[in-house]
Amino acid sequence: MNETIRHEKLLAQLAIKRMLSIPEIVQFLNISPATARRDVNKLHQQGKLIKVRNGVEHKIRTEIGLELEEKKNHIKHFSEKQRIAVKAASLCKPDENVILTCGSTMLLLGEQLCQQKVQIITNYLPLANYLIEHNHPRVVIMGGQYNQSQAITLSMNADSETFAADIMFTSGKGLTDKGLYKTDMLIANSEQRILSKNQKLIVLLDSSKLGKAVGMLFTSLDNIHLLITGHEADPAIIKQLEAKGLNILLA
Numbered sequence: 001m002n003e004t005i006r007h008e009k010l011l012a013q014l015a016i017k018r019m020l021s022i023p024e025i026v027q028f029l030n031i032s033p034a035t036a037r038r039d040v041n042k043l044h045q046q047g048k049l050i051k052v053r054n055g056v057e058h059k060i061r062t063e064i065g066l067e068l069e070e071k072k073n074h075i076k077h078f079s080e081k082q083r084i085a086v087k088a089a090s091l092c093k094p095d096e097n098v099i100l101t102c103g104s105t106m107l108l109l110g111e112q113l114c115q116q117k118v119q120i121i122t123n124y125l126p127l128a129n130y131l132i133e134h135n136h137p138r139v140v141i142m143g144g145q146y147n148q149s150q151a152i153t154l155s156m157n158a159d160s161e162t163f164a165a166d167i168m169f170t171s172g173k174g175l176t177d178k179g180l181y182k183t184d185m186l187i188a189n190s191e192q193r194i195l196s197k198n199q200k201l202i203v204l205l206d207s208s209k210l211g212k213a214v215g216m217l218f219t220s221l222d223n224i225h226l227l228i229t230g231h232e233a234d235p236a237i238i239k240q241l242e243a244k245g246l247n248i249l250l251a
Contacts, residue, residue, distance in 0.1 A: 174212035183215030
């Protein structure tokens with residue numbers, strides 16, 4: 001099989017599979033690993049695919065997911081937020097409906113929930129794009145006017161907020177014994193309209209935000225079903241919040 005035919009076959013298969021490892025290419029084209037790597041390098045240089053570690057990705061797939069990957073590379077407290085996301089995902093049961101709001105921890109949670117048997121409702125477009133491109137079967141995108149600075153859609157009509165879910169996951173900029181705080185009032189007001197339509201409100205916050213009152217009070221402590229934070233949290237703050245009746249799970 002000459003090089004041109006190999007490249008055509010490889011690109012056609014990649015358009016279907018979206019991702020291929022070097023062993024898969026070797027088996028599919030019946031070629032040596034060295035030949036597979038040469039083909040991958042050449043097609044990568046031509047801009048026809050994206051070379052990744054021990055494999056390749058479809059160019060369109062990579063461009064759609066790029067915003068998520070770029071955001072992940074700049075997430076503060078990444079390790080802690082990753083643990084929080086894993087713990088949060090473990091609480092979701094098959095066939096549940098979950099709302100994910102915006103923010104870096106929601107991106108990580110969405111990544112954990114992708115391909116699980118849950119319906120994800122969100123207005124955060126980078127997350128929605130990621131889920132769609134990675135073939136998550138049940139995605140609902142809340143509509144409204146596009147807010148470029150936050151990459152979300154916001155509805156100004158209170159009557160249009162008809163979405164409800166088993167769990168609403170959200171984050172914020174601070175949490176004290178008074179409740180959860182957010183700094184963007186438009187986002188906070190939009191999210192407040194669906195608070196009462198969810199059976200559980202679970203807050204995901206890295207430990208650096210505990211004990212801080214920043215921005216506006218989004219909801220009081222007694223409306224929060226569970227807080228998931230990192231084990232780095234100050235024990236004194238954890239004790240204070242638990243004394244107020246807040247359920248806390250350390251990741």
